[in-house]
Amino acid sequence: MPQLGSGGGDDLGATDEMLAFKDEGEQEEKIPENAFTERDLADLKSSLVNESEGSGSPAAAADPQRVYQEKLPDHMDDAGMKHQDPGMYKGSAYSGYPFLMLSDPYLPNGSMSPLSNKVPVVQPSHGVHPLTPLIPYSNDHFSHGSHSPHLPADINQKQGVHRPSQTSDIPGFYPLPPGGVGQITPSMGCLLVALILTAPPFVPPRKPQPEPKREKEAKKPTIKKPLNAFMLYMKEMRAKVIAECTLKESAAINQILGRRWHALSREEQAKYYELARKERQLHMQLYPGWSARDNYGKKKRRTREKQQDSNSDPASPKKCRARFGLNQQTDWCGPCSVPQQQSSLLTFYSLGSVSKQHFLID
DNA sequence: ACACCTTTGAAGACG
């Protein structure tokens, strides 16, 4: 491992990161540390170190380019989506893919990709049913109208969107339709059969819909943004971090996840970038007319004052990169969050040259 | 009930 700058006596591969995080004192204080047991904290730190080692390994360091979605091989490009893309996840790169691969609920016959015959590799998230896929889009999007259980009625009808038939390779991040169980093919295996046989017959309660709810349903459903790579990573790892840290506060969890994200190896991150790319493609196919702008203003945003505060943070990664003329794509900014009103040493890892530079922020 | 916090990345808006 190229130890650049520091590294001296520490035997930990990710000394730089760890030291930087600790030395800067940054957001550690924001995390309610009293919520950690000593062991949890140790575990967390140790896990961070282990992951950091991965990112700092010679192999990772030798990787000249970070694999962002724009830089992914062309063979994974649109062509793959247009033509069934049969081998997308067949490669070894995804052999251990942690997400549950379910049948594409949008296929007319609910057929599954051959890949789906593989045993779903699920890291059983705590409190998450093992059969529960990671679902980025709310069921609301698909529960409007009996004619089209999968798509918002307005989109389905207005835009004539047909469910893509080429998405069998797309991870099953989308909700199963209400009758989805019946569409699951034998490839889902005996497990579902057993579940169905042992479970009492499910008779959906025929509760009359209250009028207000109907009004709500009549409202145009909000189509959420597709999740980006980090969001997908968070979704997968949140339960794990919560279990490790006995933390529940999302803000603190997200801070940890952000660090872990940086500690991931390029290859690990590439998996999520690729998945996010496919998510976007699927989203585009499902909602061709949708724009992120559609959701602008649907959330009440914080006050202008707050926004300016956050923007004035001199240590935000974006600002750091911009400030020092670093490449937003290839230069990874190390621990950038520094206590406000305080000078701090920032560390940048330029992937091109595998060099490391320090900048003093005032 | 709902905004805020906190993270990264994508996309739109804007100068």
Add this chain to the structure above:
DNA sequence: CGTCTTCAAAGGTGT
């Protein structure tokens, strides 16, 4: 083109 803004998830917390 570069920069800024907004939103995506999540759940405790505060108003």
